[in-house]
Amino acid sequence: MSTTAILVGGVTAQTGLTGNPDNSSAIPEYGPAYGVENSTFQILWSEDVDDGNLSVDDFEGANVSSDGEFATRLAKSTDVSFEQPPDAVETWNDGDFEGFSPGGDDESVHPNGASLEDDEYIKDAYVEIYAVQPSTILHEDNGTTQYVAPDGDVLAISDYRVLLPEDDTSGSEQEEWSLTETSVDSIELKADGETISTDDGHQTTLSYQDLSGSVELTVEAEITATIKHVTLDCPDWVVVDRVCEGLWSEEVDHLERSKTVTASRDVVVSQLSESSGTRVEFEADDDRMGAVINANSTWSTIDVDGDVQARSNWWFYTAGKSGWHTMVTRTATESTRTESSMRPLQVHAYPDRERPNVPTQSIAGENSLLIEEAWGAEQSSPSLPANIDIDPAETYVDADSIALSSTTLEGEAFDEVTVQGIVQGQSQTVSLDEPQTVRETNLTLSVLESNSTRATVRAEVTENTTGNPVSTGQVVIGDQSTPVNASGMAVLEVSSSLSLVRGQYVPQEWWHTDRPYASAEDRTKLPPNFPEFRTLVQLALVTLLWFVPLAAAVFGFDYLTRGTFLGLTDRQ
Structure with missing residues (x-):
C-alpha cells in the first residue's frame, strides 16, 4: 500500500491507495446484467489480460458446463472479433448508465479519469461523456476516428461539491455560512457550438438528429449554488466576558455562484445516404447477373438476397x-476509491487480414456470389492498443466500391441491395433500377500489307447487334496491344513468319465503365510470301552463271580422260 498526499479544498489529506486503480479487473464483477447474457458478456471486454496457456482440452465438452463457461474461458485466452457491431454494447450501456450515484453537497463522485475544476466555492466540478451511441472507433494507420450515426444519444454525468468557509462565532463581528440551494442547473449538448439539446441534473441522455460531416460534440454543464452569508455585529461587546450586552445587528447576503464545465468529442458522421449502384445484365448469358455498388463510405457487409452477402475486411471488437475502472469520492478532507459501478463499453473497427469475401454457402456446388473486384485506397496497418490480442492486416485496401456477379441467384436478387455501415444499426437500401448491359462484340482482323519480315494487320471492333464501332478497350495480338480509336479500329504490326494471326479484343472491365462490352476473338491467315518476277530472273541468271563454268570443267575433264570419268565423250 502507498500513501499519497492530496490537496483538497485547501486541506491536505492522507489517503491510502492500493495499487493502480486501472489495474482492477477489466471485466466488471457485477455482470452479466441488464439483459446481456453471460455468453455474450464475457467476450465484450477485450482489454482484459489473456492467458495463452489454455489448451484445447480446456474447451472440450466434458470440461465446459455451459455456453457461459465456454465464453469465460475463451475471453481468458484471447480477444474475440465480431462481424457486425454487437447490439449488446448499447444494451449494456443503457442499463449501466443508470447506476450512477452522485455525492452529497459536500462530496464529489467522479470516474478516475475525469478532469476536475475548482472555483471559489464550487470544487471538484466536472462533466464527463459516458458514451456517444451508437458509435464506432475506426483504427487506421494515421490514428483513430470516432464515427457516429446521423441520429443518436450522448450519455453524460456531472458532479461537484460545495466548500463553504468555516463559521466565525467569536468576537464582536461574526460570520455564518450555509448552503441554501445547489444543482446542476442545466446540461446542454452543442454541435460545433450550436445548442441542439438541453436537460438538467447529475445524469442525462441528450439526443441529436440529422448530423453530418465532422462535428465537435460538446456537453456543457452549468453548476449553480446559492450561499447564505450572515454577518453579525455587536456594538456593545464585552471583551473580558466575550459577550454582547446589547443587540446584534444582522446583515444577510445571498451569494449566487455558478461554474461551467465542459467535455468534448470530435466525431465524424457515417453517411450511407450517398450509396449508389448499378445492376448489370449480360447479353450473351441470361443466367448471369452483376452489380456495381459504390458505398462511398466505410461499410461492413452488403446484403444481396436473404443470407447471401459480401462482407468487407472491417471487423469489430469491443472494450471498456x-x-x-475506479470511482473516486472527494470531500474537503479525504479522497477514497472504490471499484466503479459504471463501466461503459465502446465498439472498435479494425482491418482484418482476410480480404473482402462471400461467407455464404454455395448453391448446387457453385458460389452463390462472386466478388469480381473491391477497390479503394491502399492503407498500411494500424496500431491497436497493446492489451488488445488481435492482429490487424499489415496492408489492406479500404474498399469503398465493389463489383459482384452471380449465375445462381434469382433474377430479382440484384433489384436492390442493403449496405450495412460500421456503426451499429446503420444501413441503407440501394435500388438498382436501371440496368446496364454488357454487349457482345465482333472482332475482324484483316491484313493490309505483308513483306518478308513484317505484316500490317487492321483490327475492327463492332457491336454484335448494331454493327456500331466500339471505341473503348484494346486489341491484343501476341505480346502487342493497341487501344481502338473512335472508329473502333486498331492497327498492329506482326512478324510475317506467322502463318496464322490470332487476336483478342479486351474490353474495359464492366464494373469500371458506364458502357460495358464483352470480349471477342478472331484469326486470319497471312498471304504466301512469293518472290517478285525480277527477283526470280536475277536468281536464274545467277544460277546459270554459277553452273556454266562448272559444266565446262566437268566436260573438259571427261574429254581429257577419253570418257572414262563420266562417259560423256568417246575418243577411239
Whole structure:
C-alpha cells in the first residue's frame, strides 16, 4: 500500500491507495446484467489480460458446463472479433448508465479519469461523456476516428461539491455560512457550438438528429449554488466576558455562484445516404447477373438476397473505456476509491487480414456470389492498443466500391441491395433500377500489307447487334496491344513468319465503365510470301552463271580422260 498526499479544498489529506486503480479487473464483477447474457458478456471486454496457456482440452465438452463457461474461458485466452457491431454494447450501456450515484453537497463522485475544476466555492466540478451511441472507433494507420450515426444519444454525468468557509462565532463581528440551494442547473449538448439539446441534473441522455460531416460534440454543464452569508455585529461587546450586552445587528447576503464545465468529442458522421449502384445484365448469358455498388463510405457487409452477402475486411471488437475502472469520492478532507459501478463499453473497427469475401454457402456446388473486384485506397496497418490480442492486416485496401456477379441467384436478387455501415444499426437500401448491359462484340482482323519480315494487320471492333464501332478497350495480338480509336479500329504490326494471326479484343472491365462490352476473338491467315518476277530472273541468271563454268570443267575433264570419268565423250 502507498500513501499519497492530496490537496483538497485547501486541506491536505492522507489517503491510502492500493495499487493502480486501472489495474482492477477489466471485466466488471457485477455482470452479466441488464439483459446481456453471460455468453455474450464475457467476450465484450477485450482489454482484459489473456492467458495463452489454455489448451484445447480446456474447451472440450466434458470440461465446459455451459455456453457461459465456454465464453469465460475463451475471453481468458484471447480477444474475440465480431462481424457486425454487437447490439449488446448499447444494451449494456443503457442499463449501466443508470447506476450512477452522485455525492452529497459536500462530496464529489467522479470516474478516475475525469478532469476536475475548482472555483471559489464550487470544487471538484466536472462533466464527463459516458458514451456517444451508437458509435464506432475506426483504427487506421494515421490514428483513430470516432464515427457516429446521423441520429443518436450522448450519455453524460456531472458532479461537484460545495466548500463553504468555516463559521466565525467569536468576537464582536461574526460570520455564518450555509448552503441554501445547489444543482446542476442545466446540461446542454452543442454541435460545433450550436445548442441542439438541453436537460438538467447529475445524469442525462441528450439526443441529436440529422448530423453530418465532422462535428465537435460538446456537453456543457452549468453548476449553480446559492450561499447564505450572515454577518453579525455587536456594538456593545464585552471583551473580558466575550459577550454582547446589547443587540446584534444582522446583515444577510445571498451569494449566487455558478461554474461551467465542459467535455468534448470530435466525431465524424457515417453517411450511407450517398450509396449508389448499378445492376448489370449480360447479353450473351441470361443466367448471369452483376452489380456495381459504390458505398462511398466505410461499410461492413452488403446484403444481396436473404443470407447471401459480401462482407468487407472491417471487423469489430469491443472494450471498456479507460478511466472508468475506479470511482473516486472527494470531500474537503479525504479522497477514497472504490471499484466503479459504471463501466461503459465502446465498439472498435479494425482491418482484418482476410480480404473482402462471400461467407455464404454455395448453391448446387457453385458460389452463390462472386466478388469480381473491391477497390479503394491502399492503407498500411494500424496500431491497436497493446492489451488488445488481435492482429490487424499489415496492408489492406479500404474498399469503398465493389463489383459482384452471380449465375445462381434469382433474377430479382440484384433489384436492390442493403449496405450495412460500421456503426451499429446503420444501413441503407440501394435500388438498382436501371440496368446496364454488357454487349457482345465482333472482332475482324484483316491484313493490309505483308513483306518478308513484317505484316500490317487492321483490327475492327463492332457491336454484335448494331454493327456500331466500339471505341473503348484494346486489341491484343501476341505480346502487342493497341487501344481502338473512335472508329473502333486498331492497327498492329506482326512478324510475317506467322502463318496464322490470332487476336483478342479486351474490353474495359464492366464494373469500371458506364458502357460495358464483352470480349471477342478472331484469326486470319497471312498471304504466301512469293518472290517478285525480277527477283526470280536475277536468281536464274545467277544460277546459270554459277553452273556454266562448272559444266565446262566437268566436260573438259571427261574429254581429257577419253570418257572414262563420266562417259560423256568417246575418243577411239
